[in-house]
Amino acid sequence: MSITVIYxxxxxxxxxxxxxxxxxxxxxxxxxxxxxxxxxxxxxxLILGAPTYGxxxxxxxxxxxxxxxxxxxxxxxxxxxxGTGDQVNYPESFVDxxxxxxxxxxxxxxxxxxxTDTDGYDHSASTAERDGRFVGLALDQxxxxxxxxxxxxxxIGQLT
Numbered sequence: 081m082s083i084t085v086i087y088x089x090x091x092x093x094x095x096x097x098x099x100x101x102x103x104x105x106x107x108x109x110x111x112x113x114x115x116x117x118x119x120x121x122x123x124x125x126l127i128l129g130a131p132t133y134g135x136x137x138x139x140x141x142x143x144x145x146x147x148x149x150x151x152x153x154x155x156x157x158x159x160x161x162x163g164t165g166d167q168v169n170y171p172e173s174f175v176d177x178x179x180x181x182x183x184x185x186x187x188x189x190x191x192x193x194x195x196t197d198t199d200g201y202d203h204s205a206s207t208a209e210r211d212g213r214f215v216g217l218a219l220d221q222x223x224x225x226x227x228x229x230x231x232x233x234x235x236i237g238q239l240t
Contacts, residue, residue: 083106085107085129086110086120088113091131125159125239126154126160127160128181129161129163132177146184156190161192164219164220174208176207176208196213196231200224217231
């Protein structure tokens with residue numbers, strides 16, 4: 081199974097998570113700045129990851145390269161999402177960027193897999209929460225980094 085993890089990262093935390101996921105799932109990690117349409121289309125499983133900035137903004141590299149994602153044919157494509165955020169300082173927009181990516185891939189016909197429970201998080205709102213679950217793997221590297229490996233492993237188990 082070919083797996084591509086495409087991420088955006090400013091401070092390096094999301095890049096590190098993307099690399100860990102790619103290593104555990106035997107895929108490749110690719111920065112959105114270097115991605116092209118075929119990178120979105122030519123894998124059996126596409127994993128997209130983004131940090132949330134400010135009050136729910138998409139990370140700048142994702143924002144600048146969103147047309148690459150929008151140009152990809154994702155009809156029937158199996159897509160999983162992960163987001164990094166800070167639930168303590170931004171409880172009203174925790175992992176919102178993951179919700180933004182979710183809306184884009186669903187509109188493009190992707191089949192999203194890897195929803196996760198909201199238990200164990202302390203946030204007040206998130207656009208990544210649908211029907212009481214996160215649309216992907218939510219990670220808080222600022223306040224819960226000790227839970228990251230366990231969460232990644234459990235999530236990957238759902239994807240393969």
